[in-house]
Amino acid sequence: MTGDYACGRCIQALSHGIRAQGHPAWSRVLSKRRSNFSAIYNSSPRHNSRLLLKNAQSSIQRLSFSSTANVSHKARSFSQSTVSGQQAQPDESRVLLKRDNLFHPFSKSPSPAIRKRAAFIQQNAFCPHPSHQQTRLPANHDPESTQSQQTPTNPPAHAHFECPDCGVPLYCSEEHWVDDFERHLEVCETIRQINEDDHDLHSGRFFPEFTYPGPQDDNFVINMTNWDTFLYTREFEAINDDRSMRQVTRMLTYPLTIGSVLHELSPYSLRKDRLTVEGLKSISALRYTLHPPKTGEGVDIKGLRLKAPPVRIFVLGARAESSLPRDVWLQLTHMFPRAIFNIIFIGPESMANRDSEFPLPERTPGNPFGGIVEDRLGPSMKITTYVDYFHTMYKAQYFQPFDPYFDCFMLFHPGLGHPASSHEWEETLPQLLETKVPILCTGYTQWDMERDIKWVNEKCAGEFDMLLEPGENIFRSLRWDLNDLDPQDVSCGNWGLWGFRGKRYEALPTDS
Ligand SMILES: [Zn+2]
Numbered sequence: 001m002t003g004d005y006a007c008g009r010c011i012q013a014l015s016h017g018i019r020a021q022g023h024p025a026w027s028r029v030l031s032k033r034r035s036n037f038s039a040i041y042n043s044s045p046r047h048n049s050r051l052l053l054k055n056a057q058s059s060i061q062r063l064s065f066s067s068t069a070n071v072s073h074k075a076r077s078f079s080q081s082t083v084s085g086q087q088a089q090p091d092e093s094r095v096l097l098k099r100d101n102l103f104h105p106f107s108k109s110p111s112p113a114i115r116k117r118a119a120f121i122q123q124n125a126f127c128p129h130p131s132h133q134q135t136r137l138p139a140n141h142d143p144e145s146t147q148s149q150q151t152p153t154n155p156p157a158h159a160h161f162e163c164p165d166c167g168v169p170l171y172c173s174e175e176h177w178v179d180d181f182e183r184h185l186e187v188c189e190t191i192r193q194i195n196e197d198d199h200d201l202h203s204g205r206f207f208p209e210f211t212y213p214g215p216q217d218d219n220f221v222i223n224m225t226n227w228d229t230f231l232y233t234r235e236f237e238a239i240n241d242d243r244s245m246r247q248v249t250r251m252l253t254y255p256l257t258i259g260s261v262l263h264e265l266s267p268y269s270l271r272k273d274r275l276t277v278e279g280l281k282s283i284s285a286l287r288y289t290l291h292p293p294k295t296g297e298g299v300d301i302k303g304l305r306l307k308a309p310p311v312r313i314f315v316l317g318a319r320a321e322s323s324l325p326r327d328v329w330l331q332l333t334h335m336f337p338r339a340i341f342n343i344i345f346i347g348p349e350s351m352a353n354r355d356s357e358f359p360l361p362e363r364t365p366g367n368p369f370g371g372i373v374e375d376r377l378g379p380s381m382k383i384t385t386y387v388d389y390f391h392t393m394y395k396a397q398y399f400q401p402f403d404p405y406f407d408c409f410m411l412f413h414p415g416l417g418h419p420a421s422s423h424e425w426e427e428t429l430p431q432l433l434e435t436k437v438p439i440l441c442t443g444y445t446q447w448d449m450e451r452d453i454k455w456v457n458e459k460c461a462g463e464f465d466m467l468l469e470p471g472e473n474i475f476r477s478l479r480w481d482l483n484d485l486d487p488q489d490v491s492c493g494n495w496g497l498w499g500f501r502g503k504r505y506e507a508l509p510t511d512s
């Protein structure tokens, strides 16, 4: 439809995704933007550039959000307050940091947001030295692996001493840091990388990696062997820098984790020992809907065709993922150009970091759970958000019937087996199994994922089939994150991936 109102060059540009080089106006905007970021923001009347800048900035804000809120199952509610504080920061507070000047101790950071974070860590994290009594269980790693022979005698102490090599407050004193140095060395380099990546987000540079390509030409097939082949075949602006790669994969891991399992060119297959026979059955049903044959449809009345109903992806226990820029979620529709999606975020924290959308709609007979509907994201995607528990809505038969050809559940680091959150899932799990719809699940680390699997096994042994054998997610975030309540606890978004489904019993004819 837009084709009728755009010039030939623009159509060309649109069909390849909006490329910088496509139109003289675009290249003008881009070259100006590269040369002077702040000048164009203040003075340029061009709508396009402002829009792009706004998108990039919202990406950054959201990224900095997830850095505090996405890390731990426990940390969630705590970090809310620091998050809103960060958001209120005006843009002038950002200092332009150069690529070779990204490392700063958190407490002396040029960015006020990071200094605030340092203060939060110092107030809430405890020294991990074995001589202290443990106050809380680590969220994402095995507590037994860090236990030593020493009997804890000292009371817990807050982390006030910053390691000079990674710049994050970790120990109560220099002596404890020296004493425990060998163990800290295992994560020190990764934490330093996190430090630099966080400063990069606040550096004020322009982020070309957050410009996402539009629809894909039918003639080009995507290759999902790994991140590199995917980004290349999806015509992302060349991302040659490891740091840019880490920043962008941290966002794209959410749609890609779903897409990489459901797509017919999925890297998970029977041959590679990840997908099981039961998995193939379930995924094939969904692929039938997601890859319909071409029907010769067009933009005019003659080209109208009946379309299959949307594929519903239920994202349960949604947190940071529900506030990702919509461009990121739209990448899913570009992977399946002939399918329609309805993404449904459900969970008490699904409106975190979406302050501009408050107040929530009233609960009416027509919208009994107060869902927030975003249906103008393009012809093939709708996003609905419910601030409620899935088990409440399930009991009210709100989404029934479920259909294995049209529905899929996605649980991003649900913490099924985490002592602080497993009680919230207890009622949901049997309901999910009852639907016989595939359930995809991710974990922050191998240990986190295995704890979830163990819990499902304890609760519902023999009631489910494994669809996807647990293992590392090919499309995990390449960026590592800190848990602000336990900075030694390093994890990454969607590190592990597995899938299961309620067992289906075949009806066998009885011998007479
Ligand atoms: Zn200590």
Ligand SMILES: [Zn+2]
Pocket: 163, 164, 165, 166, 167, 184, 187, 188, 189, 191
């Ligand atoms: Zn260190």
